[in-house]
Amino acid sequence: MLDSIINIKREEIKLLKKELKIEKYFPGLDNRKFLDSLKRENGVISVIAEVKKASPVKGVLCNQFDPVELADIYEKNGATAISVITDNKYFLGEKEYLSLVKKTVDVPILRKDFIIDELQLYETAVLGADAVLLISRILDYNVLLNLVEKCFKLGVEPFVEVHDRADINKCLDTPVKVIGINNRNLKDFTVSIDSTLELIEYIPNSIVKVSESGIKSQRDLVLLEKAGVNAVLVGESIVVADNIPAKVKELAYYREA
Numbered sequence: 001m002l003d004s005i006i007n008i009k010r011e012e013i014k015l016l017k018k019e020l021k022i023e024k025y026f027p028g029l030d031n032r033k034f035l036d037s038l039k040r041e042n043g044v045i046s047v048i049a050e051v052k053k054a055s056p057v058k059g060v061l062c063n064q065f066d067p068v069e070l071a072d073i074y075e076k077n078g079a080t081a082i083s084v085i086t087d088n089k090y091f092l093g094e095k096e097y098l099s100l101v102k103k104t105v106d107v108p109i110l111r112k113d114f115i116i117d118e119l120q121l122y123e124t125a126v127l128g129a130d131a132v133l134l135i136s137r138i139l140d141y142n143v144l145l146n147l148v149e150k151c152f153k154l155g156v157e158p159f160v161e162v163h164d165r166a167d168i169n170k171c172l173d174t175p176v177k178v179i180g181i182n183n184r185n186l187k188d189f190t191v192s193i194d195s196t197l198e199l200i201e202y203i204p205n206s207i208v209k210v211s212e213s214g215i216k217s218q219r220d221l222v223l224l225e226k227a228g229v230n231a232v233l234v235g236e237s238i239v240v241a242d243n244i245p246a247k248v249k250e251l252a253y254y255r256e257a
């Protein structure tokens with residue numbers, strides 16, 4: 001499936017080359033500090049809540065999906081940053097959701113997509129993202145390094161996702177400051193927070209560490225806090241909750257349970 005996603009991205013980039021108007025981007029206009037939002041005091045974990053309509057594995061997760069309303073609920077209930085999925089084909093996201101969400105909330109916004117070309121980074125900046133996901137697994141070292149450096153030039157924080165030690169070693173040879181350990185295996189799509197618990201020791205203390213995917217409960221957060229995680233990225237367990245505000249609050253204030 002990952003190969004099909006990347007092939008579609010290549011087609012999208014061809015279109016982007018014709019359509020993207022880079023002059024629409026004014027650097028620094030409303031640049032929010034993604035990295036700082038992930039560092040809470042006394043080891044308390046921050047929550048990056050994800051605006052996620054569907055998953056390629058599980059299909060539509062959220063039938064009454066309103067990205068702006070969700071983002072507003074997330075911010076009001078303690079999320080310190082918001083992730084917006086912009087991939088359309090597999091996740092039913094839209095690029096426009098990102099700009100709409102950015103106008104609605106004050107917290108920093110992460111763009112989640114499959115970035116393989118620097119043109120997509122210009123687009124990310126134009127859309128108003130404060131940070132962007134780069135997946136170590138799908139990028140050769142030289143491409144990853146170039147994208148990370150380009151992010152810094154554009155004022156967009158690079159957030160590099162890893163799933164094994166080879167991914168970690170690759171991104172540690174770049175100036176990245178925030179790494180996400182994906183608990184979802186992108187080969188077979190199994191999910192376990194053990195991935196974070198096993199890999200975190202290979203990431204230096206100077207790097208901000210995020211655990212991504214499959215996080216459901218306060219119990220998960222307590223385990224991740226003990227392991228030294230700074231933030232979690234949560235999509236599905238929030239959007240499928242019967243009471244979304246209460247679910248965000250439960251995760252954002254897990255220490256007060």
Ligand SMILES: O=C(O)c1ccccc1NCC(=O)[C@H](O)[C@H](O)COP(=O)(O)O
Pocket residue numbers: 050052055056057058112184186189212213214215233234235236237
């Ligand atoms: O969500 C999926 O099923 C998925 C499948 C294939 C590639 C990526 C996938 N997810 C992307 C994400 O980054 C997640 O939405 C994010 O980590 C949140 O995960 P979760 O809390 O498990 O929804």
